[in-house]
Amino acid sequence: MQSKYVFPIWAxxxxxxxxxxxxxxxxxxxIGKKSAGHSSLLTLVERKSRLGIIVKVSSKNPFTLIKFFMKE
Known part of the structure; x- marks a missing residue:
């Protein structure tokens, strides 16, 4: 089951x-340097396997990042 919400670690x-x-x-x-065009890296780590994924994203806007997660 996939959740529509992202929760902070403390929750x-x-x-x-x-x-x-x-x-x-x-x-x-x-978040990258301003002088380099604000490129950012989104890092994801699965807790049990410790599998890591790194993706370059063009925006740090939270709505843009959520759209990235909701892609099918």
């Missing part, structure tokens, strides 16, 4: 910290 259920089930992802945004 996630405590059982997720145990890393016993696959499918719990953490994300972060690394």
């Amino acid at each position: 996630r259920p405590k059982h997720i910290d145990l890393r016993e089930t696959f499918g719990h992802w953490e994300g972060d945004l690394v």
